[in-house]
Amino acid sequence: MILGLLMVGIIVCSILAVTAKRLLASAIWLAGVSALSATLFYMLGAREVAVIELSVGVGLVTVLFVFAISIAGDESMDAKSLVPRVLAWILALAAVVLLGWMALPEVHTAEKITELTSTDILWQQRGLDLLVQVVLIFAGVLSVLGLLSDKVRPPSGKAKGDR
Amino acid sequence: MISMDPLILVLIGMCGVAGVGLYGLLASRNLIKIIVALQILAKSAVLALVAAGSASGKINLSQSLAITVIVVDTVVAAVGLALGVQVRKHFGSLDVSNLSSLRR
Incomplete structure (x- = not known):
């Protein structure tokens, strides 16, 4: 419920x-x-x-x-979307039906088995995932810093039109 | 009242959330709205992972996978929003149809 x-x-x-x-x-x-x-x-x-x-x-x-x-x-943007809304709804509904058709027959509940704690799994079995996460966070922080930094542009005659 | 397996309930809901995210991805022209739709799609994936782990009794394995998805999703959102801010600075609009530099 x-x-x-x-x-x-x-x-x-x-x-x-x-x-x-x-x-x-x-x-x-x-x-x-x-x-x-x-x-x-x-x-x-x-x-x-x-x-x-x-x-x-x-x-x-x-x-x-x-x-x-x-x-x-x-x-706010009220303009028409690039994909027609009806087509977008049809595609989304088709994706939902496909997803349900593939996922729902696989449903079978199993008994709870004894397994390692999530910390053990994360550090022992999924160590590579953890490494990838660290690298991704580092790369993400670097790219955000690079994107948000205001570079000083060289002075030019067309500077008035810049926003 | 008909009782339904909780896993089936969550999986049906997950399909709905994924459909809404896909619709938002297709129908939005605003860059920030597109990132919101991407977040909703990723949320449906995490929901499916946790539901599957809960049903198969391997909840801890699914938790470690879900944490990876959440971290990757957050990094994608941060980089996408920073890109959106730069697009707004350079093009004056968040509309994706203005992004093509050939369309003058």
């Missing part, structure tokens, strides 16, 4: 995040999706992921979005 309500809430929040006119509202609805997902993860037994989703998905990503929107401006 509660799982169903959470799933409905996640879907409603994601629809509102995609269809909101203002970018700030879109970011806030995305934070709602993350918060409800974190609750769902906790109820499914994935406690570490719930905590990380709550701190990263609701906290860090929302702060990043608000920061980017405050710099770039909250411009």
Whole structure:
């Protein structure tokens, strides 16, 4: 029952995040999706992921979005989309049907087996993943710094038109 | 009331969330909106991972995989938003149809 309500809430929040006119509202609805997902993860037994989703998905990503929107401006865009909306809905529905057709027959619940703790799995079996994560975070920070740095442009005659 | 397996419920919901994310990816012209849609798509993948781990009894393995997805997703969002800010500075708009430098 509660799982169903959470799933409905996640879907409603994601629809509102995609269809909101203002970018700030879109970011806030995305934070709602993350918060409800974190609750769902906790109820499914994935406690570490719930905590990380709550701190990263609701906290860090929302702060990043608000920061980017405050710099770039909250411009609403009512123009026609590049792909016609009807075609986009049809493609999305086709993807949902395909996904369900592939995923749902694989459903079979198994008994809970004794396994290593998630910390052991992360450090012993998934050490390469951890290394890739560290490298990715480093590369991400470097690229964000490079992208956000204001380079001093050489003076030119057309400087008036620059924005 | 018909009782449904929680895993099937979460998987059906995951399909819906993935569909909404895909629609947003196709229908949006705003760069920041596209990143929001990407985040929703990644969220559906994490949901599916955790649900599968919970059903198969290997929740800890699925948790370690989900953490990797969340980290990668956050880095993608950060780099995409920084790119969006630069696009706004250079082109004066977040509209993706303005990005082609050949369209003058």
